[in-house]
Amino acid sequence: MRFRTELDPLAPYKPPRMSQEAAAEHGTDGYVKLTSNELSFGPLPEAEAALAEAIPRANRYPDRHAGALREAVAAANPGADPMRNVLVGNGSSEVLFNLLQLVEKPGEVIFPWPSFSLYVAIGITLGLQTTKVPLTDRHAAKPEALLSAVTDGTRAVIISNPNNPTGTYLTLDEVGTFADALPDNVLLILDEAYQEFVSDPAYAGSHVLTLEMENVVCVRTFSKAHGLAGFRAGYGIAGQRVADYVERVRFPFSVNLAAQVAASASMRTRDKIEARAEFVIRERERVQEAFRAAGLNYVPSQGNFVLVQTGPEIFEQAGVLVREGDPLGYPGWSRVTIGDSGENDRVIGALGGV
Ligand SMILES: *Cc1c(COP(=O)(O)O)cnc(C)c1O
Secondary structure: OOOOHHHOOOOOOOOOOOOHHHHHHHOOOOOEEEOOOOOOOOOOHHHHHHHHHHHHHOOOOOOOOOHHHHHHHHHHOOOOOHHHHEEEEOHHHHHHHHHHHOOOOOOEEEEEEOOOOHHHHHHHHOOOEEEEEEOOOOOOOOHHHHHHHOOOOEEEEEEEOOOOOOOOOOOHHHHHHHHHHOOOOOEEEEEOOOHHHOOOOOOOOOHHHHHHOOOEEEEEEOOOOOOOHHHOOEEEEOOHHHHHHHHHHOOOOOOOHHHHHHHHHHHHOHHHHHHHHHHHHHHHHHHHHHHHHOOOOEEOOOOOEEEEOOOOHHHHHOOEEEEEOHHHOOOOOEEEEOOOHHHHHHHHHHHHHO
16 A cells, blocks of 8 residues: 655644643643643533534534524624635634645645644645745744745645734734735635734734635634634635635535534624633733743734743643643744633743743
């Protein structure tokens, strides 16, 4: 049996070290998990109620088109038509995968780096070349550098905005200028997984841009601000042609019943989601202030995480698991997810050891 050689560099996903040792040292309920940018709160009560109501219907296939979910997404994104402009997927990972399935091969996908490792995995899986364009020394994406990296073979550019793991972002103006300069046969994918946590008014989600420009699409998730990572639901907004093609390649029923009802209910209750995001933003400022006071170098973040220049050990000693920076392209750093106030107190308490 022979396999495609381009798959060789793909190592199986290495989860954040949920170190057996750390568990042994601190006891499994003695430490807090701030490794994966999840929300520390459970789903909204409205989402739980919708789920409970759906359980008896689990013998039936879900709505193939996820119609109610598309309606809820369109209602939250004025101008978007539920069937013509809304993409859905089993997490935003599936939306990203489906989008990259659309482009011609051979071809290349470009993204700033360090960024979300899934972009590399999807690109390689689909047989695309992947090109990494370094972030600036302030850890931000650089539109001019991305533009100069574009070649005749470039099919797509992905920008994580805000960027995981640095928390830096481009304003909507910067995104718009970049989109205008990009050849219109290159797909611009804006991964806005953290858009709810941006506090800078100069930033805005790009959904209007995606309705104006055929080659621009934004991708979002229920895994972060909505607190539904375990159910796997994501969405996107795109022009009609992109949306049509994504639906051609999407697996039937890729968004399961539980995900559909919980995500729709959560989206319909988004004033509560916004309130939670505001809490995270306030807590992020408190954690950053503590890093500053401890003399630690960190990247000011607009996500629900902060990249800080110190190894994970000081946190682990205090029973806090964070994502070590090495596999994220930041050796010697840690990415700390913002948790609830008690969890953030533990993070801040750990700094006594610095
Ligand atoms: C967490 C995250 C996602 C979410 O992926 P899902 O498949 O929706 O859970 C997407 N993009 C980035 C950059 C992320 O950090």
